[in-house]
Amino acid sequence: MLKLAADGIGVSESQLDWTIWSVTEDVALDGTCSKRKRAFLKTALPRLLHILEKNARVAHPRPAPWHITSGVCSRQDLAHYVMELNWSGWWFRHICRAADILKIPCPNQRFATEDQPWDHWGQTIELKLEHLSDQLDDHGEPMISRDWERPPFFMGNRFPAKDGNLCECSIPLPLESIALAQLAEQASRCQQVDDLEIPAELRKFF
Numbered sequence: 001m002l003k004l005a006a007d008g009i010g011v012s013e014s015q016l017d018w019t020i021w022s023v024t025e026d027v028a029l030d031g032t033c034s035k036r037k038r039a040f041l042k043t044a045l046p047r048l049l050h051i052l053e054k055n056a057r058v059a060h061p062r063p064a065p066w067h068i069t070s071g072v073c074s075r076q077d078l079a080h081y082v083m084e085l086n087w088s089g090w091w092f093r094h095i096c097r098a099a100d101i102l103k104i105p106c107p108n109q110r111f112a113t114e115d116q117p118w119d120h121w122g123q124t125i126e127l128k129l130e131h132l133s134d135q136l137d138d139h140g141e142p143m144i145s146r147d148w149e150r151p152p153f154f155m156g157n158r159f160p161a162k163d164g165n166l167c168e169c170s171i172p173l174p175l176e177s178i179a180l181a182q183l184a185e186q187a188s189r190c191q192q193v194d195d196l197e198i199p200a201e202l203r204k205f206f
Helices: 020-030 035-054 066-072 075-085 091-101 117-133 175-189 200-205
Strands: 005-008 011-013
Touching (some): 020 035, 020 066, 035 091, 066 091, 075 175, 075 200, 091 117
């Protein structure tokens, strides 16, 4: 019989339920995770990044929910995503940031001497994605799209809040995350982002 342990935020999980996404969510919302989850991320993340770097399109990189972004990004990075890019960024970039927060040793020798080696590895892959996003496949569709499965609130093996709804997270989303998404949407339609009024609950991020 599989023993369940309360080892995740807002849900009882077995170790078989862990994914790099759900572990990153723990780090984003709680600032850390258990030693066992840290060891799991140390093993699982290099496999994901090697697959992404080898064939980014096959790996299907996805955008992250804002509650992940606000938990692992610096204020400068978060403002960049909201005001200039108008979206929350790729999941794998934020997973890399979580690995740096946890100070997990990076096995890729290309980035071993960097202060944030996982994030530098993620940046390298992101540059490849930017190049591919400008190209079309044989059917005239973008090689890389950041719009798959939007809104991307449900990730990992944490079950949806409602049956059949994969876009609702199994944990309550912070009000700041919803406000960040709304602000990014406003910024995308605004010619001068300096004219935007930052809601009070978001001023700590800007």
